[in-house]
Amino acid sequence: MKVFIRYTFLFIFVFQSNAQLADFKSIDFEKADAIALEYKDETLHNLPDLSSKLTSNLTTDAARFRAIFKWVCSNVANDYYLYSKNKRKRLRYKNDSLRLKDWNYRFNKIVFEKLLDDRKTICTGYAYLIKELANLAGIDCEIVHGFARTSTMNIKNLDVPNHSWNAVKLNGKWYLCDPTWASGIPNPSSAQFEFQFNDGFFLSDPHIFSVNHFPADEKWFLLEDAKPTFEAFLEAPIIYGQAYAHFNSHNAPQKLENTVRKNEAVIFKLQLQKNIQKEDVTLVVENTFHEYKVKPEMVSIENLSLTIGHKFTATGYYDVHLYIKKDLISSYSFEVKKATSK
Template sequence: MNTIKYIFLFIFVFQLNAQKSDFSTITFEKADRIALEYKNEKLTNLPELAYKLTSDLTTDVERFRAIFKWVCSNVANDYYLYSKNMRKRQRYKNDSVRLKDWNDEFKKVIFQKLRRNNRTICTGYAYLIKELANLANIDCEIVHGFAKTSTINIETLDVPNHSWNAVKLSGKWYLCDPTWASGIPDPESAQFEFQFNDGFFLSDPNIFAVNHFPVDEKWSLLNDDQPSFNTFLDAPIIYNKAYTYFSNHNAPKKLHTDIRKNEHVIFKLQLLKSVKKEDVNLLIDTTFTSKKIHPESISIKDQSLTIDYTFDTTGYYDVHLYVKDDLISTYTVEVNK
């Protein structure tokens, strides 16, 4: 019995820490080069594309990397399609028959756009990753759920609005988000800029959970540490660049903090790579002012970045954390007497 408990505990801990650093000895240079060699390849023959991307690679993680890199570098995020889908899903959310009819109809549109124009939304990205991975004999699943960005109104976040992937490599499940890894859509112009973000490839489940909430809780990969939906909604806003610097966001736990004058607010994040103290800044906005400051109390210890900041004036503040020129996270702080 003790042996069984030990094995279970080992598997639990082993799975909990599934992230890209498990493959620190692999550079992915060859996989990325192959993905680049087949740039602009058509989607008319997925088995052939999967073979071209993976046949010269020796490990599953490299094969999956080539697939992920290719998809994120060749398929554009269609913001117009996304916004149209969300409007319809909100409209029909209380009518299961019309919602199903819309979903069935829209799936055809998504895959037509994907195949013909290399444009899609999150569902198409997740589908393509899964299909190509499965063709390469790699277990991969589509995960449906909720996602938070700075533009999402959480008051209306009552139906799933995002899809991503879980992939099994070396006996462990990992998370990735090809939609957010691929680049940045402009909501106003509906134009898309390819800008690969490596942080969404085999992301640490801890930071992933700050702005991803799966419908099926097992895909959080956090086991008993799965946050509640309300905890997810209350969490701070983190941005895509956070994934390139950090593996977890520890504090504050909520977007909004109420404090009294001269009280401290602790900002704490777990580092993924080295950060210099002088590169860390806070942008503090009020209704009338905006100032960027370098906090005096910053510590970096045991791969953890901690900022201790005191608000000495009453008011309502928007606080934005930056590393260099990269926006990492946003909070609101109300300071009372």
């Protein structure tokens, strides 16, 4: 089966979400964003001074945190080389606790030095900086460690936490943010980084966030209803960033890899944020030999619930990508078997 490699960075970096931002619909974040832009040349050698410059002219914690988040995501580059080096070392020392502990200690110093001197880092550096700047502004903010999934990840190796993000308390309520994935696009082949800020990782809806984030401490799910199991997290379909501009939740299929019968109806269900046109829905189907675009056999929109039906008319292995207009929403794998004899 294909592993959706060419869609990986769309998954990580093109992300929109409005559910939690609706809590602050009366706040115009343009001033906070403008302040973040104004101080783009600041260094990290005096964090109290930087925090003050970013927040002193703003009147709400939400706006102050926005200025901090925007500045960090617009001025600190994601260092793919550093990320890759850490990944290799952690795998190498996975079964040697003493050498792993020593490497983690040395690597933390490397991360801090790169962040301070070059404004480059990985997820732990982003989360640390967000927390420090927010705390200096009197905002309660924590680092959350856990697991994160991307479309090219080998989940068999996902047995130790591999990502860090933030939780921030605003108006007595906790919210989730991921500054690493909000900052831009690293290129693995060139190790270059392109800044591309994405609002969706700012105050994200916890239901959406849990699709690709699994905190080591379950309290940071921030979910009032049932929390996903780790098995369900690993088996979930790939949900890309554009999904969060259109949907509040993804309901079916609940797994990335599925087995169906020839001519059996496959149902996709998602909850919309706002109505769309049925003709906006497209499926791109891939098999070993070719790729083709199809209009689903059935598209239903009722009470903002989108239901899509599709049938495979031949056996084989397929990757299916759901689009709304030009936005890639989600991907799935299907093994289609012969129809059951009557």
